[in-house]
Amino acid sequence: MNKNPENKTMHVNTIAVLGNSGITILIDFGRMGLYLLQMFKGCFSLPFRFAEFMRQMNFIGVGSLVVIFFTAASTGMVLGLQGYYSLHKFGAEGMLGSAVSLTLIMELGPVLTALMVAGRSGSAMCAELGIMRISEQIDALDCMAIDPFRYLISPKLLAALISVPLLTVLFDVVGIAGGYVAGVHLMGVNPGSYFEGMRSSVTNHDIVLGTVKSFAFALLIVWICSGRGYFVHQIKGAGFGAGSVSKVTTQAVVLSSISVLVFDYLITAILI
Amino acid sequence: MSGASVEFKDVEKYFIRSDGLKQIILDKVNIFIPAGKTTVIAGGSGQGKSVSLKLVLGLMQADSGSIFVSGEEITHIKGRKLKKLRTRFGVLFQGSALFDSMTVYQNVALPLRERTKKTEKEIRQLVLESLESFELLGHENKFPAQLSGGMKKRVGLSRALQLKPEIMLFDEPTTGLDPVMTQEIYQLFAKTQEEVGFTSIIVSHDIPKVFNLADQVIVLQNGDMDTFPTPEAIQWSEKTHIKKFVEATVGEIYQSHLVEK
Numbered sequence: 001m002n003k004n005p006e007n008k009t010m011h012v013n014t015i016a017v018l019g020n021s022g023i024t025i026l027i028d029f030g031r032m033g034l035y036l037l038q039m040f041k042g043c044f045s046l047p048f049r050f051a052e053f054m055r056q057m058n059f060i061g062v063g064s065l066v067v068i069f070f071t072a073a074s075t076g077m078v079l080g081l082q083g084y085y086s087l088h089k090f091g092a093e094g095m096l097g098s099a100v101s102l103t104l105i106m107e108l109g110p111v112l113t114a115l116m117v118a119g120r121s122g123s124a125m126c127a128e129l130g131i132m133r134i135s136e137q138i139d140a141l142d143c144m145a146i147d148p149f150r151y152l153i154s155p156k157l158l159a160a161l162i163s164v165p166l167l168t169v170l171f172d173v174v175g176i177a178g179g180y181v182a183g184v185h186l187m188g189v190n191p192g193s194y195f196e197g198m199r200s201s202v203t204n205h206d207i208v209l210g211t212v213k214s215f216a217f218a219l220l221i222v223w224i225c226s227g228r229g230y231f232v233h234q235i236k237g238a239g240f241g242a243g244s245v246s247k248v249t250t251q252a253v254v255l256s257s258i259s260v261l262v263f264d265y266l267i268t269a270i271l272i
Numbered sequence: 273m274s275g276a277s278v279e280f281k282d283v284e285k286y287f288i289r290s291d292g293l294k295q296i297i298l299d300k301v302n303i304f305i306p307a308g309k310t311t312v313i314a315g316g317s318g319q320g321k322s323v324s325l326k327l328v329l330g331l332m333q334a335d336s337g338s339i340f341v342s343g344e345e346i347t348h349i350k351g352r353k354l355k356k357l358r359t360r361f362g363v364l365f366q367g368s369a370l371f372d373s374m375t376v377y378q379n380v381a382l383p384l385r386e387r388t389k390k391t392e393k394e395i396r397q398l399v400l401e402s403l404e405s406f407e408l409l410g411h412e413n414k415f416p417a418q419l420s421g422g423m424k425k426r427v428g429l430s431r432a433l434q435l436k437p438e439i440m441l442f443d444e445p446t447t448g449l450d451p452v453m454t455q456e457i458y459q460l461f462a463k464t465q466e467e468v469g470f471t472s473i474i475v476s477h478d479i480p481k482v483f484n485l486a487d488q489v490i491v492l493q494n495g496d497m498d499t500f501p502t503p504e505a506i507q508w509s510e511k512t513h514i515k516k517f518v519e520a521t522v523g524e525i526y527q528s529h530l531v532e533k
Contacts, residue, residue, distance in 0.1 A: 136369035143329055144383045144435070145358040151386070 024236050031234070035227045039157055042149030053155040060121045060156075061163030065170070067116050072171040075108055076100065076178025083179070084187040093189050097197035100179035101172075105202060105210045109172040111264050114217035117164055118256045122225035125156055126252040129229030130245035138230070153230070157222045164218035165211055172210070209271050216267060220259045228252035275471030276342040276360060276438040278305040278328055280497075283337035285323055297323050300337065301497040303490055307342070310465065310472040310485050315492030316517070321475040322366075324492070325441050328473070329361060330354045341439070359387065362437030362470070366444040368428035370416040376403070376427050377412035383434045402430045406460070422453040426460065433468065440465070442474040446481075454478065458485055493517055 083099045129152065132138050141148045176198065183189040228235065232248045285298040297320035305311045315321050326332040327339060330349065338347045346357055363369075370379050377399055384395045403409050406426040416424055425445060432440065442461070446454040462485055465472050476482040483489065483503035491498050491506060493513045500506045507518050 132371075135367055135372070136365045137371055139331060140363070140365060140369035140371075142331060143358055143361060143363040144387065145355045146383075146386045147355075 028235075031231060032223070032227050035230065036223055038149045039153055039223065039226075042147060042154035043158055045147055045150040045154070049151065049155050052151075053159055056155050056159030057163055059124070060117060060159050061166060064117055064120055064163070064167055067120060068113060068167050068171050069174055071112055071116055072109075072174035073178040075112060075171075076104065076175030076180075077182040079103060079108075079175070080179035080182030081187070084183050084189060093183075093187075094193040095197050096179070096183045096189050097176075097194035098201035099197075100183070101176050101198040101202050102206060104172050104175040104179075106206050106268070107264070109168050109175060110210050110213035110217060111260060113164060113168045113171045113214065114221060114260045115257055117160070117167065117218075118221045118225065118253055118260065121160070122221045122256050123249050123253050125222065126225040126229035126249045127245055129153075129226055130232040130248055133230060133232050134241060134245065148230075153222075153226050156226055157219070160218040160222045161215060164221070165214040168210065168214040209268070212271060213264060213267050216263055217260050220263060221256045224256040224259060225252040228255070275308040275469060277307040277340075277471065278439065278473070279303070279340040279343075280324075280327075281338045281340070283327065283334045283339060285320065285327065285332070285334055298327075298334075299494075299496060303497050303499055305471065305473060305490075306488070307471050308469055309487035310461075310474065311488050311490060312482050312486040313473065313475045313490045313492060313497075314477065314479055314482070314517075316477065316520075319492045319494070321477075321492055322443055324497075325363075325443055325473070325475055328439075328441065329363065330357065359435055360438045362432035362435065362440045364425065364428045364432050364440070364442045364445055366447055368416070368424040370424060370427055370431070372416050375413050375415055376408060376419070379416070379427060380431045380434060383431060387435055398434070402434065406430045421449050422457060425449070425457055429460065429464065433464065436468070437470055439471045439473065442472070442476070444476055444478075445474065446476065446478050454481060458482070461485060491517055 079100045080096065083096050084093060087093050087095055087099065129138070132152070138148050138152075141151060180191070180194055184191045184194055228248045228251060229245075232244050235244070235248055235251075280298075280301050280303045282300045282302060283298050284296070284300050286294045286296045289295050313321050313324060323332060327334055328341070328346075330346065334347055338345055340346065341357065341360070346354075349357060370376075371382070374382070380399045380402060381395050384390055384398060388395075390398070400409065400412070403412055406429065408423065408426055408430065411419065411423065416427070419427065445461070446457055449457060458481065461472065461474070472485075474482060474485065480503065486503055489500045489503055489506055491500065491514055496513075498509070498511065498514060500509070506514060509515065509518070
């Protein structure tokens, strides 16, 4: 038995620190859970801000077109080359279309689109709300009895729920085209077998899986990124002022990206 | 239009610090802010002046005690009732809290667009009238970043008055302004209050200048609130902590006089 009082104090302090961290995490989860509910409630509150919704569609959707196009094209081409290299060993180059399309539609399309949107739009969302919070603009909305969820956050959520699945579709199409260019034009795979492999192996279930993922990822990105910005003043250890916004923005992008990867596995495990 | 009264009864507010200890901000305070008058809440930094405002606005909840607005208890109200209560308040924030992605016109028009059913034509007329009275006409298409500190305050005040509040709360309204601008802003407050008739609660450490406006002064020190019917009364107080506060802020004895309106 340890009789040293200093050691005892150290143990008590460790337990206190652990307990404190546990409570902080629980409070954070509770806060974010309520935030999610309020976000949904805001979507059904009137009047709907159509102009803001369109502005967000433009920012999240149209603004991400270029980055999605180039990411999809390079991913598709790499998949075409890698796929050809692997399949060639077994003399199964004809399956290239099937491999590229299934990988893109079920996994890489939704995941990479979500990661790009999290990095580009999620960070902007978090910083915008964080700055509005520290400069008391959100308090001002509250004081004017204007619901910040209806006014600021729900248009972002609805825009992401529409834009991200559409961007995912674009990613899939451009990626498959990229795979075609690399596999057929560069490596000499038969174009007919590329498309026939894709047509025969991709089922509705695969497309549904990819679509469910893209909706879930859109929700995760808006929830985490806007939520971190909204609560920037309450996040323990974030500090104050501009420093807290930059810290929380980095945290939001990392957290939403990790969540996308974790949920990718969970959704695949449940729906496959 | 007449203002509304605000009353604190045994209000306690504390925060739990990171080391688990209780930090008492308001220790069972009792205050009465009369309708239609100007009350200045003074006190050093970190004494809970802004917390008091947030309690009135429902942005924070009291840990015990009761808060009344015009005799109606508002301590724990939520949802629609809280929303309705907030329409009775106007707030001028420390940093003005203007929406930086909107122009001056859009900022002032926002409460009318969101909280009333007025047509765009009516809104335009009201906003331009208000901007004219605050000498902001010609600046309506500027963004907050293009305005001086004093102009931002005037835009903030114009916006806060659009819904004709019964109670105006001013949180450190002259922070960052030069002495001339501070005087101008105080004169503007006095003039507007005379015209509109709202209850005015000013949280400030701008002492003794802010005393010019005060019908009563509340000093917040070490969790306690002391009410003084006139600025002079503070200076004659026998309480040690008030004496210290007066020495630190006012210095020599100060005689109040009314602001020229």
